[in-house]
Amino acid sequence: MLRILCLCFYFEPDLSAGSFKNSALVKELAKQLPEGSQVDVITTLPNRYASFAASAPEDERWGNIRIRRVALPGHQSGMVDQSRSFASYARQVMKMTAGEDYDLVYASSSRLMMSVLGGWVSWRKNIPFYLDIRDIFVDTIKDVLPATITTFAMPVFSQMEKWAVRRASRVNVVSGGFVPYFQKHFPGIELSGFTNGIDxxxxxxxxxxxxxxxxxxxxxxxxxxxxxxxxxxxxxxxxxxxxxxxxxxxxxxxxxxxxxxxxxxxxxxxxxxxxxxxxxxxxxxxxxxxxxxxxxxxxxxxxxxxxxxxxxxxxxxxxxxxxxxxxxxxxxxxxxxxxxxxxxxxxxxxxxxxxxxxxxxxxxxxxxxxxxxxxxxxxxxxxxxxxxxxx
Known part of the structure; x- marks a missing residue:
């Protein structure tokens, strides 16, 4: 009997690659787990696009799956708005997981902070951490943000990435193009390569x-x-x-x-x-x-x-x-x-x-x-x- 915590910012019925993958994975976990097990999902109410709103309950059960969706402050797609939204989500995750026992935490991350949050929960609970990486934030951010910001931010981001990845028991990367990066920066890391797929x-x-x-x-x-x-x-x-x-x-x-x-x-x-x-x-x-x-x-x-x-x-x-x-x-x-x-x-x-x-x-x-x-x-x-x- 196992209890698995899944942290994912996007989940059904939201619209994004992360949502589609995480929803499918959670259902498959629930199917494969031993009898009496449970999958706990902490995600957000649909928020991928400001122009798209889908209704979803804040607390929902699908058999041995429990889904809790965090309401976020209104936001667009800017970096400041996204940071504020994630901070709100992270606070709720810390509150919801306090006093709870799990056997593993899974985090699906296209942005660095989800990796860090998953690592923090696994460290606090002293349980295995499975990290699914959909994008290399540290590698991407230097191309997206102005040099005046990345000069000071990159060393901080790099240290956070190192802590989160080294905390992970296993890391999955969705692109084979990510493998050389992780082999270079984290030699000896346990890597898997489960890509996205066709629904x-x-x-x-x-x-x-x-x-x-x-x-x-x-x-x-x-x-x-x-x-x-x-x-x-x-x-x-x-x-x-x-x-x-x-x-x-x-x-x-x-x-x-x-x-x-x-x-x-x-x-x-x-x-x-x-x-x-x-x-x-x-x-x-x-x-x-x-x-x-x-x-x-x-x-x-x-x-x-x-x-x-x-x-x-x-x-x-x-x-x-x-x-x-x-x-x-x-x-x-x-x-x-x-x-x-x-x-x-x-x-x-x-x-x-x-x-x-x-x-x-x-x-x-x-x-x-x-x-x-x-x-x-x-x-x-x-x-x-x-x-x-x-x-």
């Missing part, structure tokens, strides 16, 4: 045979965050202008650079771009089904050459042409695993326009890809490892 709704929507896409003006779709990391405000306005009359672009989501994207589109005089608010998960598959080309882009930062965006798995399952402005590990992964995909250097409009010529306007199954990266298969192995770590 069942996308597997259900995968094509069974080939068909042609024959719209006179094909639709290019992007659905997701629109922040500094995605760099859509750099690439979409000039790219859309270049393909005016030949392609339409539909962008669904929100984020810290949405207003700048709108301003840049206006400055370019683009008439072939539609911006829509985020949609619930169950509607997303239909949105993808109506699109012709699936678009992905990351900003031109060195740190992003290590990442592997979860969107690649969704896109790959649907069998449609994939147009991706990524570099490093992501570019290699797409070239090795996806046919009918065009990769170009981030923020390079000329390269994007040239790469578009490589795409075939057709839908075709990618059976080997969907079988290999099924979320359920990946999560099943990851959950088993977490339970073994708990002892």
């Amino acid at each position: 069942q709704e996308f597997l259900d929507a995968a094509p069974s045979d080939q068909s042609m896409l024959n719209k006179p003006v094909p639709e290019v779709l992007y659905a997701g965050n629109m922040g500094e990391g995605q760099g859509l405000h750099h690439i979409i306005p000039p790219l859309a202008k270049r393909f005016e009359g030949k392609l339409t672009f539909r962008l669904i989501g929100g984020g810290g650079r949405l207003q700048q994207l709108k301003d840049n589109l206006k400055a370019q005089g683009c008439t072939n771009v539609t911006l829509d608010d985020p949609v619930p998960r169950h509607e997303l598959v239909n949105v993808y089904a109506n699109a012709d080309i699936l678009f992905l882009h990351l900003n031109d930062f060195d740190a992003f050459k290590k990442v592997l965006p979860s969107k690649i798995f969704e896109y790959g399952a649907l069998g449609k042409p994939v147009w991706a402005g990524v570099g490093g590990f992501s570019a290699d992964f797409i070239r090795e695993n996806l046919d009918n995909a065009a990769v170009f250097s981030p923020c390079d409009v000329d390269a994007a326009a040239e790469s578009f010529q490589e795409l075939e306007m057709k839908v075709a199954p990618r059976k080997e890809f969907t079988e290999r990266f099924s979320r359920s298969r990946i999560i099943e192995r990851m959950a088993a490892e977490i339970i073994r770590t708990a002892g």
Whole structure:
């Protein structure tokens, strides 16, 4: 009989890669744990996008799963707002876990402080700590924040990262591009490589045979965050202008650079771009089904050459042409695993326009890809490892 604490900032019904992964993992843990065991989730009320609100109870039970959702102060996507929101969450975690006994703490982290919080709870309880890393905060922050800030902040962040990672009994990284970083900075660390995967709704929507896409003006779709990391405000306005009359672009989501994207589109005089608010998960598959080309882009930062965006798995399952402005590990992964995909250097409009010529306007199954990266298969192995770590 085990009791596992799961700390994750995003969880069902919120919209984010972290939410989808954590929700699937918690359900699989509950299924694999011995009878009488419990999974305790402390997360937040849906908050991924200011423009998307989904209702969810603050305290909920699914069989042997208990989910408690912390209400956060209103926020946008700025660094100060995010820091204040996390501080509010951390205070509630400390309060809710005081006096409670657990056998292991699992933390899913795309930002450094979740790693530190999970490490702190495991240290206070003297229990194993399983750390799932979705992004290398210390590596990314130097590209995102001004040098005047990072000069003083980086040494502090680095020490916090070292403490959290060394506290972990085992570390999982979602991208193989992260492995060299951790091997260099934490030699001898116990690393796993369970990636993101394809959820069942996308597997259900995968094509069974080939068909042609024959719209006179094909639709290019992007659905997701629109922040500094995605760099859509750099690439979409000039790219859309270049393909005016030949392609339409539909962008669904929100984020810290949405207003700048709108301003840049206006400055370019683009008439072939539609911006829509985020949609619930169950509607997303239909949105993808109506699109012709699936678009992905990351900003031109060195740190992003290590990442592997979860969107690649969704896109790959649907069998449609994939147009991706990524570099490093992501570019290699797409070239090795996806046919009918065009990769170009981030923020390079000329390269994007040239790469578009490589795409075939057709839908075709990618059976080997969907079988290999099924979320359920990946999560099943990851959950088993977490339970073994708990002892």
